[in-house]
Amino acid sequence: MKAVSSTRNIDVPASQLWQGITSEHHLEACHPYIQRHSKSAKKSAIADEITYLNNVVFTRESTSWMEGQGYDLLVGKASEPKNEVQWRITPVNETSCQLTIAVTPRAIEKLPKVIRNLALILFVRRQVALYLDAVTSGIKSWMESGAPVDKTAYKKHRWFCP
Numbered sequence: 001m002k003a004v005s006s007t008r009n010i011d012v013p014a015s016q017l018w019q020g021i022t023s024e025h026h027l028e029a030c031h032p033y034i035q036r037h038s039k040s041a042k043k044s045a046i047a048d049e050i051t052y053l054n055n056v057v058f059t060r061e062s063t064s065w066m067e068g069q070g071y072d073l074l075v076g077k078a079s080e081p082k083n084e085v086q087w088r089i090t091p092v093n094e095t096s097c098q099l100t101i102a103v104t105p106r107a108i109e110k111l112p113k114v115i116r117n118l119a120l121i122l123f124v125r126r127q128v129a130l131y132l133d134a135v136t137s138g139i140k141s142w143m144e145s146g147a148p149v150d151k152t153a154y155k156k157h158r159w160f161c162p
Helices: 014-021 026-030 113-145
Strands: 004-010 034-039 047-052 057-066 070-076 083-093 096-104
Touching: 004 113, 014 026, 014 083, 014 096, 014 113, 026 034, 026 113, 096 113
Parallel strands: none
Antiparallel strands: 004 096, 034 047, 047 057, 057 070, 070 083, 083 096
C-alpha cells in the first residue's frame, strides 16, 4: 500500500525541530487536532497515547529511531491494525529544514479488499493528505513562532474533530 505524505519547509535548524518533535507533550502545542498527548518516552523510543478533539484515542509506538533525523511509528486505535507513520527531518541549510510525515494507512485492512480499494481511492487517501497537511502546517507555525497553534484556525477534520 502506497504512503501518503506531506512535506513542509520550516525556518528553524534541523536540531531545533528535532528537539521540538521529541519534547514532552509537544503534540498538544503543535497538532491542530490533538487535545491531549500522554507521552511516556523510553530512552530513544516513543510509547504514548494521543487524544483527539473528538475524544478518539490512538496509541503510538516507535519501531525505528534515527537520532536527529526521524522515527517510525505504529499509530492507531488499540483494537485496529496500526497505521505506519514516518517522521523525517532533512536539513536545507544551517537555519532551515524540511519535515516530511508519511502515513501508510493500515487501519482499513480490516475491510474486504474490494471495499478497501474503493475507500482508498475515493476517500481515505484524500482525508489522510488533508490531515497531514494540517499537521505539518501546525508544526511549522509552532516551531517558527514558539506559540501553541490556535486549533480553531484549522479546518475541521471529519475523523478527529467534534
